[in-house]
Amino acid sequence: MKRMVVILTSIIFLTACSTNSPSSHTDHSQQHHSTHTDHNQNQSSEQEDHIKVAYSFKEGKAEANKDTVIQIHVQDEKGKPIERFDTTHEKKLHLIVVSKDLHYFNHIHPELKGKGLFEVTTRFPAGGEYKLFSDFVPTGGTATTKSEWVKVEGKPSASVSIQPDQNWTKSVNGKEITLETDRLQAGKETMLTFMIKDDQTKKPITNLEQYLGAVGHVVIITKDTNKYLHVHPMEEKATGPDAKFMTTFPQRGIYKIWAQFQHEGKVITVPFVVNVS
Numbered sequence: 015m016k017r018m019v020v021i022l023t024s025i026i027f028l029t030a031c032s033t034n035s036p037s038s039h040t041d042h043s044q045q046h047h048s049t050h051t052d053h054n055q056n057q058s059s060e061q062e063d064h065i066k067v068a069y070s071f072k073e074g075k076a077e078a079n080k081d082t083v084i085q086i087h088v089q090d091e092k093g094k095p096i097e098r099f100d101t102t103h104e105k106k107l108h109l110i111v112v113s114k115d116l117h118y119f120n121h122i123h124p125e126l127k128g129k130g131l132f133e134v135t136t137r138f139p140a141g142g143e144y145k146l147f148s149d150f151v152p153t154g155g156t157a158t159t160k161s162e163w164v165k166v167e168g169k170p171s172a173s174v175s176i177q178p179d180q181n182w183t184k185s186v187n188g189k190e191i192t193l194e195t196d197r198l199q200a201g202k203e204t205m206l207t208f209m210i211k212d213d214q215t216k217k218p219i220t221n222l223e224q225y226l227g228a229v230g231h232v233v234i235i236t237k238d239t240n241k242y243l244h245v246h247p248m249e250e251k252a253t254g255p256d257a258k259f260m261t262t263f264p265q266r267g268i269y270k271i272w273a274q275f276q277h278e279g280k281v282i283t284v285p286f287v288v289n290v291s
Contacts (some may be wrong), residue, residue, distance in 0.1 A: 064091040067160035069146055072133065078141045078168025084109070086124055086132040086148055095130025098153035103226040107132050108244070110147040110233055116270045117174040118144070119285065121233065141168030145239050159242060176237050176268060178289040185213045189277065191284045198290045200266045206232065206245075206259045208273050208284075218255035225276035230257045237268040263290040 065088065072083035086107065088096045099106040109132075111120040118139055124132035138144060147161040183192040190211045197204050208230070210219045222229055228250040234243040241264055248258045254275075263269060271286040 069162045076166045078138050081135050083135050088130040096152050100151040100153050102151050108149040112145050114143045115173045119272050138166040140171035141166050142170040147242055149244055178287050182286055184284050186282050186284050188213050193286050198288055200263050200290050203262050208257045210255050220254050222254040223276040230275040232259050233272045234269050266290055
């Protein structure tokens with residue numbers, strides 16, 4: 015097992031389930047590993063290739079530190095709005111927002127307004143480029159992810175270099191989270207195990223709450239943001255102290271992982287950076 019240890023000092027939460035922690039169209043596929051689902055944008059189904067997603071700002075532009083309404087328009091290949099979506103993990107659409115350097119991460123849930131239009135109000139912490147990833151399932155179709163870069167006006171923050179963590183135990187909101195993995199090898203199934211304890215007493219947390227219908231969620235993005243995975247747990251009804259996720263890293267390189275859990279009504283978001291051989 016590979017174990018790593020680093021201390022995270024602060025994480026800021028935005029909107030529904032977000033964190034202010036370290037981050038062209040893309041594709042998506044669905045793979046099943048026993049009880050979990052791994053959403054992988056690397057591959058695409060024929061149906062997904064016929065789905066179009068356009069992103070816009072209701073006010074015409076986005077400005078840093080101001081309320082911004084993101085609009086997501088979902089259409090078929092003929093430009094007709096797709097109006098029906100399945101509810102997956104309690105939501106019809108999951109929107110992941112990352113900054114270009116992957117320092118900022120936000121997981122929020124736009125509301126379906128009708129005629130293929132989703133909207134959500136959020137704030138971007140600084141000016142610059144952000145990539146938006148939308149996860150959804152059209153009724154009668156397959157899991158789909160579409161993404162696009164957007165520009166936010168305002169003063170940019172200093173870029174943060176993405177470097178692999180050498181040791182992985184992190185302290186977040188009074189919890190100590192350790193990540194263990196059986197391998198970090200491209201093209202091979204990899205088990206990611208998150209072990210959660212009380213930061214002060216080191217007592218294992220055994221009463222994790224359901225977060226979006228599961229013990230936790232994991233989002234993984236490559237350093238260049240071209241590859242995206244949304245991974246669900248092996249045992250969705252687990253309550254801790256361990257939460258296990260199975261995935262396959264599609265290629266070699268540096269990836270950023272965000273794991274999200276809920277305890278005592280608060281969402282905990284923990285970032286890790288790995289180097290996959």
